[in-house]
Amino acid sequence: MKRLAFRPVYREHHRFVWRCLRRLGLSPDDADDAMQDVFVVVYRRLPTYESRAPIEGWLFQIAR
Structure with a gap:
């Protein structure tokens, strides 16, 4: 199984x-904050x- 790199996943998605x-x-500001939280989880679980x-x-x- 090929392991995905975080940076391309973030950049593309x-x-x-x-x-x-x-x-x-979510409001635009709350979506910005939540997106950071989502990608912390993505980084850990990737x-x-x-x-x-x-x-x-x-x-x-992960986002919901």
Whole structure:
């Protein structure tokens, strides 16, 4: 199984996570703060991510 690097995941998906947080009802400022929290969790859990499913679903689960 190939291990994903954090930096490309953040670069390619931070806008997606921010939009998810906004759709969940957060204000822009709160979405910014929550996105930092989400990506701290992503950084910690990325080594355990199983790439059989799209990463967007995994990111959304963490974000909500």
